[in-house]
Amino acid sequence: MLNRLTIRQRILIIFIVIACVGGTVQFLIAGRQLEAATLEFYQHHLETDALLVAATFAEPLGHYLEGEDEGSIGRILTTLQHEMRHDYLILDRNYRVVGYSANTGYEQVDRVTASPELAAADTVQIGSDIRPNYAGEETLYLAVPVLYEGTPLGYLVLSEPMAPAYAEVNRRYMELATATLPVIVLVIGASLWVSSTISRPVQHLRNSALNMAQGALDTRIQVSSQDEIGQLGETLNYMAGQLETLMQTQRSFVSNAAHELRTPLMTLKLRAEALSDETLPKDERETYLSEIRQEIDHMAELVSSLLLLARIDEGRHLQNGSVTDTVSTLYDILRRWRIEAEGKKLAFDAQIDPDLPDLPMSPNDLRVVLDNLLSNAIKYTAQGSIRVTVAHTPQAFNIQVCDTGIGFSEEQRTHLFERFYRTETVRGRYSGNGLGLSIVEAILEHYTGQIEASSPGTGKGAAFTVRLPL
Ligand SMILES: Nc1ncnc2c1ncn2[C@@H]1O[C@H](COP(=O)(O)OP(=O)(O)OP(=O)(O)O)[C@@H](O)[C@H]1O
Numbered sequence: 001m002l003n004r005l006t007i008r009q010r011i012l013i014i015f016i017v018i019a020c021v022g023g024t025v026q027f028l029i030a031g032r033q034l035e036a037a038t039l040e041f042y043q044h045h046l047e048t049d050a051l052l053v054a055a056t057f058a059e060p061l062g063h064y065l066e067g068e069d070e071g072s073i074g075r076i077l078t079t080l081q082h083e084m085r086h087d088y089l090i091l092d093r094n095y096r097v098v099g100y101s102a103n104t105g106y107e108q109v110d111r112v113t114a115s116p117e118l119a120a121a122d123t124v125q126i127g128s129d130i131r132p133n134y135a136g137e138e139t140l141y142l143a144v145p146v147l148y149e150g151t152p153l154g155y156l157v158l159s160e161p162m163a164p165a166y167a168e169v170n171r172r173y174m175e176l177a178t179a180t181l182p183v184i185v186l187v188i189g190a191s192l193w194v195s196s197t198i199s200r201p202v203q204h205l206r207n208s209a210l211n212m213a214q215g216a217l218d219t220r221i222q223v224s225s226q227d228e229i230g231q232l233g234e235t236l237n238y239m240a241g242q243l244e245t246l247m248q249t250q251r252s253f254v255s256n257a258a259h260e261l262r263t264p265l266m267t268l269k270l271r272a273e274a275l276s277d278e279t280l281p282k283d284e285r286e287t288y289l290s291e292i293r294q295e296i297d298h299m300a301e302l303v304s305s306l307l308l309l310a311r312i313d314e315g316r317h318l319q320n321g322s323v324t325d326t327v328s329t330l331y332d333i334l335r336r337w338r339i340e341a342e343g344k345k346l347a348f349d350a351q352i353d354p355d356l357p358d359l360p361m362s363p364n365d366l367r368v369v370l371d372n373l374l375s376n377a378i379k380y381t382a383q384g385s386i387r388v389t390v391a392h393t394p395q396a397f398n399i400q401v402c403d404t405g406i407g408f409s410e411e412q413r414t415h416l417f418e419r420f421y422r423t424e425t426v427r428g429r430y431s432g433n434g435l436g437l438s439i440v441e442a443i444l445e446h447y448t449g450q451i452e453a454s455s456p457g458t459g460k461g462a463a464f465t466v467r468l469p470l
């Protein structure tokens, strides 16, 4: 159920529930305490009054009980009612009515029945009870024994309507409510604000992500905060950027591949048409056929490079395994290239550290890497030397292939590892597809290795350095 709600709704519900429950509990607890304190204050005030008045009646009641001066009690009562604005009732020890304030409902009564406040007065000095009076109004009754020289003569009962006390309690409740309500409203307002500051950017993220998913990879999220949502926005932007580059690379890869295949196909078509001329002399026919073979070789090479790259991209090509006898494997690979170099009258110098460790790389991949670097070095060097250095540190295995060939400029260096890239110096002069270094880089990437190219400048030789972590 909660899963179906939006974050905004959840925050709102939680806040509102907390605010309402918290506010109500707070209101009730504080209200109860206020109510008790108000009533206690009210009663305490009357008790003091009752005790004082009871003392006033000690002597008159004594005289009265001895049959003297029967009128004085009535006079005192009238004065008291006037001054104190409370109602009093005087009883003797047997609850017989001795005197009462006017309009208290005792006119017809001779003796009162035992009530809780009277029963309590004997034991705890002041007894109290709240009950409706003869007119049905909620009334507080306080009973105090009237003592004369320590001897109880009777009781004084003070009665006072509770209505003013209750009105006071209600007034205090109202005050409390007017203080609590704004807090609840404030909390709800705050929850609305918090929930919208969270949900609005999330909504924005969602819409942007949807846009991206529908192909608009140039969509960028406007990140306006540094919090988690801002970070998520930055991550999505980064992801879109990466995807955009990837798509771009993929597209240009396909179009480059198609382009590279079209040229040899055109040559093949032209040569095939020429060969269909039956009057063509034999030696020209031979030339055309040899060109056709060359183009086919070239295409075959291109297709196998493309296949290898595609397999590396898919992660299918790379085999596990390691080079165990590193030194002899290296000499094995270099043998062929030494012959090639010497065939081109190039000096070939290999310096291989005699105690090389095992390599965490499949022997075939090591061969592909070296073959590409050495074929380049020999292909792009007309005179001078090729030098291969293999060494290691505890952390890494290093291979360097240096030549004294055509080299490259700093600007060209930054593109060497791009697929199909070939410098202007080599285009049309040297065969090749511009894929060898991309393959080397892709393989090394799989082994978390690196390759770097350097050259002092065009015509000044080149060096390629491979670093493979151990
Ligand atoms: N040793 C080198 N000296 C100078 N330039 C080089 C060297 N090695 C590579 N390059 C430049 O880098 C480009 C890319 O090299 P890469 O090996 O990827 O392709 P390629 O040799 O042209 O073709 P292939 O796909 O057959 O290897 C080359 O075309 C060349 O311009």
Ligand SMILES: [Mg+2]
Residues within 6 Å of the ligand: 372, 375, 376, 432, 435, 436, 437
């Ligand atoms: Mg190459």
